[in-house]
Amino acid sequence: MEKQAEKLYQQGDKQAAVKLLAQKLQQDMSHADWFLQLSGYLTAGGDFEQAEELLVKAKQLFPETQEIDYNLAVIYFEAGKLVESQKMLQNITDSTLVSDVYYLMAQQSLQQKQLPQALMYALTAYDKNPQLEDNSLLVGDICLQLKEFKRAQEYYQKAVKIKPSAMVLFKLALTEMVLGKKSFQQHFAESQRIDPQYFQQHQQQLADIERYLKLQTKEDK
Numbered sequence: 770m771e772k773q774a775e776k777l778y779q780q781g782d783k784q785a786a787v788k789l790l791a792q793k794l795q796q797d798m799s800h801a802d803w804f805l806q807l808s809g810y811l812t813a814g815g816d817f818e819q820a821e822e823l824l825v826k827a828k829q830l831f832p833e834t835q836e837i838d839y840n841l842a843v844i845y846f847e848a849g850k851l852v853e854s855q856k857m858l859q860n861i862t863d864s865t866l867v868s869d870v871y872y873l874m875a876q877q878s879l880q881q882k883q884l885p886q887a888l889m890y891a892l893t894a895y896d897k898n899p900q901l902e903d904n905s906l907l908v909g910d911i912c913l914q915l916k917e918f919k920r921a922q923e924y925y926q927k928a929v930k931i932k933p934s935a936m937v938l939f940k941l942a943l944t945e946m947v948l949g950k951k952s953f954q955q956h957f958a959e960s961q962r963i964d965p966q967y968f969q970q971h972q973q974q975l976a977d978i979e980r981y982l983k984l985q986t987k988e989d990k
Contacts, residue, residue: 771803778810786810801831808840817848835863842873851877868897868904875907887911895924902931909940918947935964939971943978 771790778786790807794800804827811820824841831837838860845854854877861870871894878887888911895904905928912921925941938960945953957975961968 770806771800774806774810783810783814787814798830801827801834801837804831805836805840808844812840812844812847817844820844821848835861835866839866839869839873842870846873846877846880851880868894868901870894871897872904872907875911879911884911884915888915899927900931902928902934902937905931906937906940909944913940913944918944922948922950933959933963935960935967938963939968939974943974946975946978947982 771793774786774790774793777783777789787807787810790803790810794803794807798804804823808820808823808827811817811823821841821844824837824844827834828837828841838857842854842857842861845851845857854873858870858874871890875887875890875894878884878890888908891904891907891911895908898904905924909921909924909928912918912924922941922944925937925944928937929941938956942953942956942960945956957968
């Protein structure tokens with residue numbers, strides 16, 4: 770990783786970081802990690818076309834670097850090119866990327882509304898790397914869509930242990946609310962304390978769950 774560019778990016782000067790890395794690559798194209806770093810910045814900024822062009826060039830220079838294949842798969846997915854994304858994933862055999870590959874396959878299945886298949890891939894991603902918060906969170910999100918609230922709670926709890934963010938705490942509280950757990954109030958309060966703006970923006974989810982609970986109560990009667 771090019772440290773000066775990363776420092777600029779972390780400080781919020783993203784345009785300067787992109788410009789610096791682009792200049793570096795014009796002078797020296799022997800660093801595969803610089804290509805990956807710049808493509809990551811471009812992808813995060815929504816510039817999928819330039820990121821794709823950059824990685825296609827990198828693939829020509831470093832054909833054995835499968836991280837390039839994975840990053841291309843991510844770009845194609847973000848750009849809505851599912852077929853191209855799936856093709857890139859089929860090329861990847863690097864064991865260090867297995868969890869990432871299954872995570873992206875789960876995301877692809879989610880986009881195609883194939884929830885059981887998405888859950889299978891997400892669970893595999895989690896099994897390969899249970900220490901990654903995103904893996905636990907994705908399993909929880911899919912279980913929530915499947916209305917498997919107990920299972921969703923379990924994986925949100927795992928995610929909270931790794932990184933107690935406002936988002937994870939909010940989702941955990943939602944499942945606890947459905948399950949009748951008193952701890953939901955504490956977790957909603959913690960979520961709001963960490964990020965009041967996130968909490969406010971996701972009030973609709975809370976209203977949706979409350980409506981779901983009222984409907985379930987009527988059906989039980």
